[in-house]
Structure formats: C-alpha cells, structure tokens
Amino acid sequence: MIGHAERAARFAADEDRAHWHDQALWFVRLKRDRQAASVPEWEALRVTAAAVKMHTLSRLADYLEQFERNARSNGIQVHWARDGDEHNAIVHGILADRGITRLVKSKSMLTEECHLNPYLEARGIEVVDTDLGERIVQLAGEPPSHIVLPAIHKKKEEIGELFHQKIGTEKGASDPKYLTEAARGHLRQKFMVAQAGLTGVNFAIAETGGVVVCTNEGNADMGTSLPPVHIACMGVEKIVPRAKDLGVFLRLLARSATGQPVTTYTTHFHGPMRGGELHVVIVDNGRSAILAQETFRRSLTCIRCGACMNTCPVFRRSGGYSYGYTVPGPIGSLLAPLRDPRRYGSLPFASSLCGSCSDICPVNIDLHQELYAFRQVLARAKVVPWRKRFAMALLGLVLSRPWAYRLAGKLARWIVPRLPRALAYGPWNPWGRQRELPPTPKESFRDLVRKEPP
Amino acid sequence: MTSRDAILAALRRAAPPVSALPEAPAAVVFADPEKQFAEALAGVGGRFARAADLPAMNAELQKLEPYAQARKIASLVPGAGRPNVDLAALKDPHELEGIDVAVIPGEFGVAENGAVWVAGSALGPHRAIFVVTQHLFLVVPAGQLVHNMHQAYERIRMERPGYGLFISGPSKTADIEQALVIGAHGARSATIFLVG
Numbered sequence: 029m030i031g032h033a034e035r036a037a038r039f040a041a042d043e044d045r046a047h048w049h050d051q052a053l054w055f056v057r058l059k060r061d062r063q064a065a066s067v068p069e070w071e072a073l074r075v076t077a078a079a080v081k082m083h084t085l086s087r088l089a090d091y092l093e094q095f096e097r098n099a100r101s102n103g104i105q106v107h108w109a110r111d112g113d114e115h116n117a118i119v120h121g122i123l124a125d126r127g128i129t130r131l132v133k134s135k136s137m138l139t140e141e142c143h144l145n146p147y148l149e150a151r152g153i154e155v156v157d158t159d160l161g162e163r164i165v166q167l168a169g170e171p172p173s174h175i176v177l178p179a180i181h182k183k184k185e186e187i188g189e190l191f192h193q194k195i196g197t198e199k200g201a202s203d204p205k206y207l208t209e210a211a212r213g214h215l216r217q218k219f220m221v222a223q224a225g226l227t228g229v230n231f232a233i234a235e236t237g238g239v240v241v242c243t244n245e246g247n248a249d250m251g252t253s254l255p256p257v258h259i260a261c262m263g264v265e266k267i268v269p270r271a272k273d274l275g276v277f278l279r280l281l282a283r284s285a286t287g288q289p290v291t292t293y294t295t296h297f298h299g300p301m302r303g304g305e306l307h308v309v310i311v312d313n314g315r316s317a318i319l320a321q322e323t324f325r326r327s328l329t330c331i332r333c334g335a336c337m338n339t340c341p342v343f344r345r346s347g348g349y350s351y352g353y354t355v356p357g358p359i360g361s362l363l364a365p366l367r368d369p370r371r372y373g374s375l376p377f378a379s380s381l382c383g384s385c386s387d388i389c390p391v392n393i394d395l396h397q398e399l400y401a402f403r404q405v406l407a408r409a410k411v412v413p414w415r416k417r418f419a420m421a422l423l424g425l426v427l428s429r430p431w432a433y434r435l436a437g438k439l440a441r442w443i444v445p446r447l448p449r450a451l452a453y454g455p456w457n458p459w460g461r462q463r464e465l466p467p468t469p470k471e472s473f474r475d476l477v478r479k480e481p482p
Numbered sequence: 483m484t485s486r487d488a489i490l491a492a493l494r495r496a497a498p499p500v501s502a503l504p505e506a507p508a509a510v511v512f513a514d515p516e517k518q519f520a521e522a523l524a525g526v527g528g529r530f531a532r533a534a535d536l537p538a539m540n541a542e543l544q545k546l547e548p549y550a551q552a553r554k555i556a557s558l559v560p561g562a563g564r565p566n567v568d569l570a571a572l573k574d575p576h577e578l579e580g581i582d583v584a585v586i587p588g589e590f591g592v593a594e595n596g597a598v599w600v601a602g603s604a605l606g607p608h609r610a611i612f613v614v615t616q617h618l619f620l621v622v623p624a625g626q627l628v629h630n631m632h633q634a635y636e637r638i639r640m641e642r643p644g645y646g647l648f649i650s651g652p653s654k655t656a657d658i659e660q661a662l663v664i665g666a667h668g669a670r671s672a673t674i675f676l677v678g
Contacts (some may be wrong), residue, residue, distance in 0.1 A: 030534075052659065052660055055660055056660065067510060067594075068510055069507045069508065069509055069510065071508035072508075073507060075507075075657070076504050076506060076507055079501065079502070079503075079504045080503060080504060081503045082498070082501050083500075083502060083503040083504070084503075085497070085498060086497055086498050086499060086500045086501050087497070087500060088493045088497060089490040089491075089493040089494045089497070092489075092490065093490065098642075101642075102642050102643040102644075103643045104643075108484070108485040108486035108489055109485060110485045110489060114485060156568055158667070159657070160655045160657040160658070160666060161581065161655075164657065164658075177657065177660075178657070179657055179658070180660075183659065184658050184659045187658055204658035204659060204661035204663055205650075205661075205663050207658055208655060208658065208663040208665070208666060209663075212665065212666060212667060215667065216493070216579075216667070219522035219667075220520075220576055220579060223591070236640050237642070238640065243524070244654050244655060244666065245653055245654070245655050245666035245667045245668065246613045246653040246666060246667040246668025246669070247666070247667045248610070249610070249613040249647070249667075249668065250610065250613050250614065250667050250668065252612075253575060253608075253609050253610035253613065253614075254575050254576060254610055264489065264493065269503060269575040271635055271638065271640060272506070272632070272635040272636065273506075273630060274631070275506055275630070275631040275632035275633075275634065275635045276506050276632075277595075278631050278648075279630070279631050281508075286656070288526060288597075288650075289522055289526065289594060289595035289650070290526075290592075290597050290631070290648065290650050291650070292526070292648055292649065292650050292651055292652070292653055292654060292668070293613070293648070293649060293650075293653075293668070294647055294648040294650075295645075295646075296640065296645065296646045296647060297645060298641060298642045298643055298644045298645060299642065299643025299644055299645065300643070301609060301645070302607070302608075304610075310489070312489045312492065312493075316489065316492035316495075316496050317492075317496070319493060319496035320495070320496035321499075325496075326500060328534065332675060336554070354647065378509075386568075395557040405589050416634075422537070463678060
C-alpha cells in the first residue's frame with residue numbers, strides 16, 4: 029500500500045514547488061511567532077487552555093447535556109449523530125424536508141471528514157464552499173491540502189487559469205486582488221440565492237447554549253444571515269464550559285493559525301435569526317473511542333489552528349496531500365491512524381520527532397511524544413512493514429548486548445570503507461539517497477577513552 | 483437506544499478522571515489602551531478615528547472616501563451619518579444588497595486586538611447588515627475599551643436567544659499565495675469611531 033513516504037516523494041520530486049511550499053508555510057509560522065511574542069502571558073495561556081480542555085473531556089457528557097438544554101431554551105434544534113453516515117443523513121433530512129436545493133457552506137473540517145458534499149450532491153443539492161481557499165479546491169475537484177489554508181499548494185497562476193475556466197476571469201490574469209474580487213462577485217450571487225447555510229463550529233458554550241464561528245472573510249456570517257436556515261456541525265469535543273473560557277482560546281487561536289491577533293469575525297450564535305431556524309448537529313464519529321485511549325486522548329483537545337502543520341519540516345516539504353487524510357500534519361498523523369491504523373499506519377512515521385509541533389501547539393498537545401508512542405502501538409499490532417520490524421528487532425538484539433554492539437561496531441568499521449559504492453548506497457539504504465555517509469572512524473569511542481590517561 | 487444516549491454513554495465510559503477547571507491567567511494591560519487599540523486596528527487593516535461628539539463625527543465622515551462616495555447609506559446610530567435607507571422597510575435581508583455604507587453601534591472595543599463587540603440587538607431588523615454592506619463604520623463610545631479578551635468576556639451579557647460578534651477590521655483573505663487582500667466577502671473597509 030502507498031504510504032506517506034511514497035506520496036511525499038512524488039511531491040518533493042518537483043524541487044522548486046516543494047521549496048516554494050516550504051517558504052510559504054514558514055512565512056505563516058513567522059507571523060505566528062511575532063504574535064505569540066507580543067503576549068507576555070503566552071505560555072500561561074497555553075497551559076490554561078490545555079487544562080480547560082482536559083477538564084472538559086473529563087466531564088464531556090455532562091457538558092454536552094448542559095449545552096443541549098441551554099441551546100434548546102435558546103430555540104436551537106439539537107441533533108446527535110454517531111457517525112458520518114448519520115450526520116450526512118441528518119443534514120440531508122433537514123434540507124430535504126424544506127425542499128432546499130441550494131446550500132452555501134463555510135469551512136468545516138468535520139463535514140470533510142464525513143464526506144458530506146458528495147453525499148448531498150448525489151441527492152440533487154448544489155453545495156457551494158464559500159471560503160475562498162475552499163472554493164478554489166472545490167472548483168478544482170480537490171480536497172483541501174491544509175485545514176486553515178486549503179489552497180496553499182496552488183500557485184496564483186494555476187488559480188487564475190482555474191478561475192478563467194470556471195468563473196470567466198480574464199485569461200492569464202493571476203493578480204490575487206483581481207482574482208479575489210472576481211470570487212467575491214461570483215460567491216455573492218451564490219449567497220443571494222442560497223436557501224440554507226452550513227458552518228462548522230469553533231467552540232460551543234455549555235453554560236450559555238451557543239456556538240461560536242471564527243472567519244476572516246465573513247462568509248460564515250453571510251451564509252447564516254441571509255438564508256433562514258443555518259445548520260452548524262460540530263464534533264463532541266468542541267465544547268467549552270463557560271463563555272469566559274473563550275477569552276483564553278480566542279487569544280490563542282488566530283495568533284497560532286495565521287498570525288493575526290484575532291479573526292475578523294468571531295460570531296456567537298445563541299439562537300436562530302429572526303423567522304429562521306438554527307440546527308446544531310453533534311457528531312461522535314470515532315471521538316469517544318479516542319477519548320477511551322489514555323495515551324492519545326489529548327489529540328481531542330486540538331482547536332484546529334494548523335500551526336503544527338506550518339512548523340513541521342515534514343509537512344512543509346511533503347504537502348498536505350501526502351497524508352491522504354482530511355487533517356494532515358502532526359495532528360492528522362495521530363487522528364488518522366486513531367481512526368484506521370491499517371490505512372493510515374505510515375503517518376506516525378511522517379515526523380522527525382523534532383518536537384516543534386509540541387512547542388508551538390496552543391493547547392500544549394505533546395504531539396511528537398504521541399507520534400512516538402503510536403509507532404510502538406503500530407509495531408505491536410504488526411502494522412509496520414516487516415522489513416522495518418525485522419531491522420528494529422535486530423537492532424534491539426545488538427543494542428541490548430554490549431558484546432554484540434562492540435562486535436557490530438568493529439565489523440562495520442572494517443567493512444563499510446571497503447564496500448563498493450553501489451553496494452553501500454544500494455536500495456536498502458534509503459538514508460543514503462540524498463546523503464553521504466560520514467567517514468568511518470578507525471577506532472570506537474570506547475577505544476579512544478581507554479587510551480586517554482585517567 | 484438513541485444516538486444521543488449511545489454517544490453520552492460512550493463518552494462517560496471513556497472519560498478520564500475529573501480534573502480542575504482553571505481560571506484565565508493574569509493578562510496584559512496597556513498604559514494607553516486607546517493608543518494600543520488604534521495600533522491593533524491598523525494592524526488588522528481597519529481605520530481608527532476619533533471625534534468629540536456625533537456632529538464632529540458627521541463632519542469627519544464627509545472627508546472619508548467610502549462615505550463621501552456612498553449612494554446608499556444605512557445608520558443604526560441615531561444622529562450618526564445621513565441615512566437614506568429605511569432598514570425597517572426592508573422585508574427581506576437580501577434587500578440589503580447594494581448598501582454602500584452602514585453605521586452601526588459597537589458596545590466596546592478590545593485594545594489587544596482591535597476588535598469591537600457588536601450586540602445582535604444593535605444590528606436592527608436584519609443582522610446581515612454588517613457583512614452585506616460594502617463599507618462598515620462602527621461607533622463606539624470613547625472610554626468603552628477593555629484591555630484584553632478576558633475582560634471582554636467579563637463584560638459581555640450574552641443575549642439569549644440572540645446573537646453577537648466581535649469585528650476586528652475589514653473582511654480579508656490570504657488564500658491566494660498568502661497575499662493579503664482586503665474585502666473578501668464582507669466589508670471592504672472598516673472604520674471605528676471613538677466618540678466622546
């Protein structure tokens with residue numbers, strides 16, 4: 029089966045593009061650094077955010093019940109879905125019951141996870157993604173390659189050509205301002221005829237029974253204030269206990285995501301619009317199973333800022349598609365195999381374990397530690413390829429026996445310098461594909477120490 | 483068993499031991515919150531303006547290009563601007579399309595990020611006004627500034643049922659090659675007047 033390494037190799041084969049992608053994300057990372065440094069209590073905020081989330085997970089069912097009670101008293105209709113199919117059926121039911129065939133969507137990774145768009149399209153509903161990046165990839169027939177910057181893998185010339193074909197912009201035009209203006213006009217028409225708007229949920233407040241949606245473009249606000257029906261879809265883990273907890277999370281989210289002090293629009297929905305309806309669909313889809321795993325449950329505290337992707341040396345050089353999952357990067361490399369270890373077993377290895385993701389995570393998820401732990405789970409479950417398991421077993425044998433280690437060292441020091449290049453850099457040495465082996469020392473460190481006078 | 487009960491039961495079975503719910507840490511305060519607000523607002527692409535009272539603000543408005551050139555103006559602040567759109571007469575929010583300028587009351591500003599809290603009840607009959615308008619003017623009473631988001635949430639009285647939002651600058655996107663473009667879907671410009 030094709031894994032991350034194979035897909036990453038394909039991306040990296042175009043060196044210029046890989047370099048450009050790396051730089052584009054590093055630029056976002058630097059913007060984040062400037063914002064983080066401007067908040068003196070940044071580290072205390074991260075610790076608090078993590079603790080609020082862990083507390084919430086410890087009483088998640090209680091808070092969901094409280095949320096539901098308060099949301100209902102605000103006139104919000106609450107639905108529950110065990111999995112993606114049930115979620116899709118609920119959303120479709122709401123639309124079909126009202127004869128709705130035109131839906132505008134703002135960004136929701138949950139609906140990507142549930143594959144809602146194709147489900148609705150197959151049932152005759154026009155679904156228009158309205159976040160500019162998402163509209164770009166939707167027109168291109170692709171999934172997002174990054175959760176915050178869905179079209180970060182595309183160059184402006186490619187977007188210009190795409191818009192020329194799909195929405196009639198001038199041939200050869202690639203100015204971002206011009207293209208954005210064209211998309212604004214194109215999408216405003218869609219907003220004006222939409223019969224319902226669907227959004228994700230950044231936070232749901234148990235205490236007040238409301239949901240909060242953060243955007244920069246204003247697409248969520250447009251889509252939920254023009255048509256009378258608003259459907260908001262959330263994973264069970266989006267709950268925070270109190271409105272004031274948002275003070276902590278909102279100070280972290282946009283700074284970490286795009287290096288802004290806060291998103292342009294941070295909208296609090298505590299009821300439907302005048303004469304309209306607000307539906308909230310609460311989805312499990314494997315989250316309760318992750319919660320049951322002590323080592324990995326912290327991955328549920330993620331607030332989807334994408335900072336771990338922007339900082340990850342592997343993500344930056346391999347692109348979002350190399351992960352083959354809705355949420356890529358370090359956090360996706362946990363969430364995906366937690367869902368399906370066989371299908372996504374290569375992802376925990378898509379990390380140098382450098383720890384930059386853990387350092388940058390606004391809710392202090394110990395990402396690289398969890399990725400490391402997951403490798404062991406995969407090895408025990410024999411999901412890791414046999415060659416790797418064999419090599420690891422051999423290494424274990426050698427490293428646990430000092431005599432074997434000394435002998436192996438001696439042999440290597442003798443053999444490696446004598447190997448013909450074709451042999452030393454054969455297909456069994458992927459490490460050597462882009463690197464030169466260091467010169468072999470004549471003596472081991474142990475020999476050197478022994479020679480030194482005490 | 484309903485899906486609701488199945489999910490709640492699964493979450494209860496899986497729950498870790500209960501841990502404490504912490505309070506927010508002590509947060510940054512600014513020597514001059516108004517100056518900080520103006521800087522933060524500039525950083526997010528907004529325009530900061532100061533006026534002693536509404537007549538002074540109206541005089542200032544005339545000098546600002548988006549206002550001076552506007553044909554259709556709506557105002558939800560009594561005495562602010564020269565509105566020529568009767569929002570109450572619009573039967574449907576789609577009729578907001580074509581409004582060039584909306585003048586809207588903001589409850590308070592947040593110094594750390596240039597955001598303004600706007601209560602749903604202040605948005606008039608059609609809440610979409612703030613995002614459909616081409617240019618947005620928010621009027622905030624001077625002195626109504628908090629330092630940070632923690633103070634902001636201490637202040638907000640959530641309208642239930644209701645609606646409310648923070649607006650920080652004009653609508654923007656950087657989805658094409660990380661190039662910042664102002665005016666994605668919502669307002670192409672946002673001017674915040676501190677009045678008083």
